[in-house]
Amino acid sequence: MAGGQREKFDNPVVEWVDSRLPVFTLMQKEYGVFPTPRNFNYFWNFGAIAMFMLVTMIVTGITLAMQYTADTTLAFNSVEGIMRDVNYGWLIRYIHMNGASFFFIAVYIHIFRGMYYGSYKQPRELLWILGVVIFLLMMATAFMGYVLPWGQMSYWGATVITNLFSAIPLVGDDIVTLLWGGFSVDNPTLKRFFALHYLLPFVIFAVVFLHVWALHVTGSNNPTGVEPKGKQDTLPFHPYYTMKDTFGLIVFVIIYAAFVFFMPNALGHPDNYIPADPLVTPAHIVPEWYFLPFYAILRAITFDIGIPFTDIALIEAKLGGVIAMFGAIVLLLIMPWLDTHPVRSARYRPWYKKALLVFVFGVVVLGYAGSQPADKVYWQTCIGSEAACSASDDHHGVATDTAHTGDDHAKPEKAPMVLKFDNTMLAQIFTIYYYVFFLVILPLLSRKEKALPIPKSLHEAVLAKAKASAAK
Amino acid sequence: MKNSILSILVVACAVIGSVQVASAAGDAKTPRQMDWSFSGPFGTYDKAALQRGFLVFKSVCASCHSLDLIAFRNLEALGYEEGQIKNIAAEYTVMDGPNDEGDMFERPARPSDYFPSPFANTAAAKYANNGAYPPDLSLITKARKDGANYVYSLLTGYKDAPEYVQLMSGQHYNPYMAGGVIAMAAPLSDDQVAYEDETPTTADQYAKDVVQFLNWAAEPEMEARKRMGVKVLFFLSIFALVMYGVKRKIWHDVH
Ligand code: HEM
Numbered sequence A: 001m002a003g004g005q006r007e008k009f010d011n012p013v014v015e016w017v018d019s020r021l022p023v024f025t026l027m028q029k030e031y032g033v034f035p036t037p038r039n040f041n042y043f044w045n046f047g048a049i050a051m052f053m054l055v056t057m058i059v060t061g062i063t064l065a066m067q068y069t070a071d072t073t074l075a076f077n078s079v080e081g082i083m084r085d086v087n088y089g090w091l092i093r094y095i096h097m098n099g100a101s102f103f104f105i106a107v108y109i110h111i112f113r114g115m116y117y118g119s120y121k122q123p124r125e126l127l128w129i130l131g132v133v134i135f136l137l138m139m140a141t142a143f144m145g146y147v148l149p150w151g152q153m154s155y156w157g158a159t160v161i162t163n164l165f166s167a168i169p170l171v172g173d174d175i176v177t178l179l180w181g182g183f184s185v186d187n188p189t190l191k192r193f194f195a196l197h198y199l200l201p202f203v204i205f206a207v208v209f210l211h212v213w214a215l216h217v218t219g220s221n222n223p224t225g226v227e228p229k230g231k232q233d234t235l236p237f238h239p240y241y242t243m244k245d246t247f248g249l250i251v252f253v254i255i256y257a258a259f260v261f262f263m264p265n266a267l268g269h270p271d272n273y274i275p276a277d278p279l280v281t282p283a284h285i286v287p288e289w290y291f292l293p294f295y296a297i298l299r300a301i302t303f304d305i306g307i308p309f310t311d312i313a314l315i316e317a318k319l320g321g322v323i324a325m326f327g328a329i330v331l332l333l334i335m336p337w338l339d340t341h342p343v344r345s346a347r348y349r350p351w352y353k354k355a356l357l358v359f360v361f362g363v364v365v366l367g368y369a370g371s372q373p374a375d376k377v378y379w380q381t382c383i384g385s386e387a388a389c390s391a392s393d394d395h396h397g398v399a400t401d402t403a404h405t406g407d408d409h410a411k412p413e414k415a416p417m418v419l420k421f422d423n424t425m426l427a428q429i430f431t432i433y434y435y436v437f438f439l440v441i442l443p444l445l446s447r448k449e450k451a452l453p454i455p456k457s458l459h460e461a462v463l464a465k466a467k468a469s470a471a472k
Numbered sequence B: 001m002k003n004s005i006l007s008i009l010v011v012a013c014a015v016i017g018s019v020q021v022a023s024a025a026g027d028a029k030t031p032r033q034m035d036w037s038f039s040g041p042f043g044t045y046d047k048a049a050l051q052r053g054f055l056v057f058k059s060v061c062a063s064c065h066s067l068d069l070i071a072f073r074n075l076e077a078l079g080y081e082e083g084q085i086k087n088i089a090a091e092y093t094v095m096d097g098p099n100d101e102g103d104m105f106e107r108p109a110r111p112s113d114y115f116p117s118p119f120a121n122t123a124a125a126k127y128a129n130n131g132a133y134p135p136d137l138s139l140i141t142k143a144r145k146d147g148a149n150y151v152y153s154l155l156t157g158y159k160d161a162p163e164y165v166q167l168m169s170g171q172h173y174n175p176y177m178a179g180g181v182i183a184m185a186a187p188l189s190d191d192q193v194a195y196e197d198e199t200p201t202t203a204d205q206y207a208k209d210v211v212q213f214l215n216w217a218a219e220p221e222m223e224a225r226k227r228m229g230v231k232v233l234f235f236l237s238i239f240a241l242v243m244y245g246v247k248r249k250i251w252h253d254v255h
Helices: A014-020 A023-032 A042-065 A075-084 A087-118 A125-147 A151-168 A172-180 A187-218 A237-260 A287-300 A317-333 A348-370 A384-390 A400-404 A423-448 A458-471 B002-019 B047-059 B074-080 B082-088 B124-127 B148-158 B205-218 B222-251
Strands: A034-039 A235-236 A313-315 A379-381 A417-422 B095-096 B105-108
Touching: A014 A023, A023 A237, A034 A237, A034 A458, A042 A087, A042 A237, A075 A087, A087 A125, A087 A151, A087 A237, A087 A287, A087 A348, A087 B082, A125 A151, A125 A187, A125 A287, A125 A317, A151 A172, A151 A187, A151 A317, A187 A379, A187 A417, A235 A237, A237 B222, A287 A317, A287 A348, A313 A317, A317 A423, A379 A423, B047 B074, B047 B205, B074 B082, B074 B205, B082 B105, B082 B222
Parallel strands: none
Antiparallel strands: A034 A235, A379 A417, B095 B105
């Protein structure tokens, strides 16, 4: 990285260190004068924001670990001890708890930025892949962290998600036993999850280092997707972007702080304030919000995939769901090879832009679908006799479960046709779009889409914009 | 510019959309929305209500429900003096030991002791309550959606069961409970607990006061948290304005 020629520093202490280990030269080169495109918009803040969140999570996490006890009989109360008896323990815990959500918000926006402006394209493929690796590691870390307070959702979420691995042919059951450290989610599970939850953020840190290193080799992309061609296209990172990033970061932290101090539990699930009980299953087991789109994809596969017209199932529904869910992330990973259109930025790709915005909408809908019970009915109508219809329509009102036990509705002779639209179908539609976007639309647009004229240089783009706003 | 605004909107929708993850409890009635002194960013607890609520808790609810996370010393936050707390604690006996001879013994509780549970264990609690377990109330307002309003609505929402609901013995109808059926009989009735001040001794008032108390038990840090939050947000807003100025100035010659 740094090496070769070195300029002298005026401060003798700095100079003494730098001539032996050129850290100051490195910082100066990578963060001081580093040439950065001059036309970033605020979407370019979220990398720095994600970095801030990672550090925040590590600092608050280590402080929490000083008081936390990873044992099923003590974990819940040790967390409440932090909330009640440790000085400012509530502050540390709420920062960490909401920090996970805001880390994901930052990274989701960061990923969207990359998709919108084509930052994943040549020569930044590896940079992008390292980003997706970070994202995967974050999901693993957050999942295991959520188990630690040992509330009802901790326990049941862990049970549902670890059970998924049993769908893997041949080795599935062994993997699950290994994850559990036994034959159900129990004390060994909690202990190993704690150990891994402590470890993984440092692995993330290492991958972020590689990610930023790769960034500093290729340089940043920018909203036009046009590479900077010379000095007139760039600005030194400091002070221009250090100050802009600080401003953006503070605005982000204001929203984050509003949650920490005024609605610390708004993003969580109330059931996690009930101690874990293996004998009581919650009415709806829902993961944390940032997993919901993937959870919806998982649940969308409700059918076996087999050889047509036979009963032979090649892929059972459960395995199908797991494949669809992990496949959704693999698609992100190989995105640079699915979209090979020469123009980067969606600004100059009207069709790609529309398809991408629909994709974002689809992911939000999937998130909603993931939060709702699978059998929730949004719309239904009956074709057939009145009586037949009302028989299948007893979902409403309070306590109907008890009310109708023992009621023997006479089976109508001809089964009524019930047309309905339920949550599973909603999830299926947008799961299909998720896959179609990557596997059909991206390759198709790569070949067919005619881009709008792109500016010859960043300088020109900036000047044109300045003129346009001056004319107004 | 238009483009980035559009995309920001989409992303904002994404974020808000996910925040609105309604936990669909399904068939329970939405709790009545009350105007609590502790709601809102500047909300604080009403100490007199806390003390009354504590009285209701200890004379009514405590015969079935535990309050494991609260020690007598914590009652200082309700405005009690040290001496008063000692007296309150001394009303209870706790098991201690072993002493020098190796025997367990009973003694009056001290401020450092935690609230004793009414039952020796879960099984005993269930046995005494028709098989239903009266949950610990230390975190109840955080452990239910819209907790304070929910507990209040539950306590005041008992009704005669509609025709289509068949109750078994020991069951009661309450539309706010998920499923409509609850194993707890309406615990509050008018003039059940004597208040020392002029506050009306109605079931409704008891419910309000005990909810105030339970919300404190669940979030004893709430006042300190909100106070600090106001300062933090004030500081950050000023900081943001300053940084905006700095950024504008630095970028002035670039645009
Ligand atoms: C722990 C999480 C992450 C941290 C701390 C982080 C940090 C950063 C930083 C500081 C930058 C430079 C500033 C910027 O361009 O915004 C950056 C750039 C980048 N990141 Fe990340 N990142 C994270 C996760 C991800 C993920 C999950 C992805 C994609 C799946 C990703 C993809 C990229 C790309 C493509 C760039 C270059 C973008 C450009 O210059 O246009 N990052 N990252």
